[in-house]
Amino acid sequence: MKGHRMGERKRRQYIGLLYISPWLLGFLIFQLYPFVSSFVYSFTNYNMTSNIKFVGLKNYIEIFTKDSQFYNSLKVTIFYVLMAVPMKLVFAFFIAMILNIRIKYVNYYRTIYYLPSILGGSVAVSVLWRFLFADNGLINEILSSFGVHKIGWLSSPKIALFTISLLTVWQFGSSMVIFLAGLKQIPKELYEAATVDGISKPGMFFRITLPLLTPIILFNLVMQMIIAFQEFTASFVITSGGPMKSTYLYAMKLYDEGFLFMKMGYASALSWILFIVIMIFTALIFKSSEYWTYYEDGGK
Amino acid sequence: MKKLTRIICFICIVAVLAVFAAGCGQVTSKGSDSASGTSSQDNSTAAKPTDKPKQVTMRFSWWGADNRHEATLEAIEAYRKLNPHVTIEGEYGGYDGYQQKLMTQLAGGSAPDLIQTDPIWNQQLGVQKENFVDLSRESAIDISQFDEGVINGFCLVNGIVLGLPMGINGFGVQINKSFMERFNIPLDTRWTYEKIIEVGRKVHEEDSECYLYIEDLTGLQVKFMCDYTRAKYGKYWIDDDYEIHITKEELTEQFSKMKELFDSGAAVPLGETALYNNKLEQYPKFINGQVGMVQDWSGLMAKYKEVIGADNFAVGDSIIVENAVDTxxxxxxxxLLSVYSKSKYVDEAVKFTNWFLNDREAALILKDCRSIPGSKAARQALIENNVLDKDVMQMVENTLKNPAPPVPLIMNNSEIAEITKDVIQKVVFGDITPEDGAEELITSVSEKLEAIKAESN
Structure with a gap:
């Protein structure tokens, strides 16, 4: 009897594994295997043509001691993250606040505002961005009709990175949806109590809404930061890293080393450094969150 | 809520990091295929003569603009009519990313059977010559139709004929006639960089929206670091001995000239053309007729001509320098057209190559979509039928009057090209002086040359 039950249990376990096997296989083949192999390749001189030779830490040493573009691309990427992520979160939060007001057809508005996020990552939109912000592009044409002098949105090394990050900001949809869900979760009683106490609207925002949303802000901040560190499409399609490497994001550097110079071992090492950089930034944010996130149950 | 949020946070972060890792991994996962992929395929399955030919499906990749795509597809269709058992699938698109895709396919053992390649990749393709059929050993190809100098100079790499020339490329300026008429510039001017600066400055002063000359960063790198140095000093700045052959003073001089080209208003600012790298014909001012001329290969003439208009189009000699020592x-x-050695149908691919390059019917379909054909037979067919574009003809003739020998292979190294482009940008944007630029370029390139030399030994 007992053995039978055990057998039944085992059988059910296998069925369970069978059900999740598509995901499991995908994970093993497309995620875990490349993850591990890129680590191994990072200690080799693999270049897709000649035989693979282990070179120890040579790639890493070269990156840190000889490669000036490494520092430049890291700097550009950090600037990009510092610029794009806060802008995107503030914007997403703002739109979420608006869409939280009870108005007619609000669900349609929510869908419309989410659309850019679906389109944003595509090459087509990047191409569109290029036309909009070119020196003779639509944005400059509109500005010039107001008498504003032409701005080198993408041709000036000082502004190009900002323009690229605007494309990221425009894809605020997913953060907005999460903010919206967070706003919906805040108990109405708190606002009612505040109204009774005679607290003004801005007061309610700073004392109720914002503190109760800090866990959501933390979540969005971490997720968006990780994504921003890996940004590639925009700078590749729109500016190819230029002008003067001012938009040469880390992912572009990685791509160039791997696919232009065929130095796959070197590129693997670069990708592992990025992985560690992202880990450090994530850890920092989590550490700092102890001081600025509030949870409903009073915990930190 | 706190716990739940943290758990969700954690799960999502792990998932995102894992996806990211997969992203990095793509770079390497291809490589692992190469180990298994290349060894599992061999030529044993190559078509054998039987009574009824076996159905064969091959892939043919090329880059180009629409006119080339249409002509090539038409030629493929014509070949299928002649050889109903052969189906050829075209894999075509623009130049951007083509090389990267090809290199990855070669490493993964999944390259197309027939491959169009750029001779500037010879160094990178030559080190993996086992991937290519040595076309000089294939009796099905009439190699005598090609100029020996071209074969030896541009096709013979590491002892094998890696591919055969699809076209002969002339080089020179491609001119918008009405622009020149508007500013009273004679069409037959033999342009030097000094003259472009002098005339271009006046043009730009007269109309600040107009520029005599346009160049993108990729072109600038080639034209100043190859053509300019050769014309001015009669040498190349680096050579296959992995040494630098230009002095700091010489380099400073040519950087100053390059900077002046932009500062004078003669050339469209580099920042503006950055968005149109390799596609200058899409630059709005070029389309509007506010740019006088561009310097490019005859094989790319069709795209410029289409924008400028055939009646409004003229060609001229390539740009040199004043008192040039080498003109x-x-x-x-x-x-080049190459055959992938790991193709299942090497014999069929070789047969097609011969037809595509040498056959009369093929030539009449393809015309000059890859400039003037490299094969004498194909060229003859076009001349007899009077279908060659007169401008392409003229540019090739101009070039063949005094063609330069092949550039050293090292000059096509992509890492050196990137370093050079980086310095050139800094100089043109005024970030550093030409003198500092020369210093920086010499330092970083000599380091890189040493590294390349060490690797190659």
């Missing part, structure tokens, strides 16, 4: 013109086959 030869840069010259190369427009592109």
């Amino acid at each position: 030869s013109t840069t010259y190369k086959p427009s592109m």
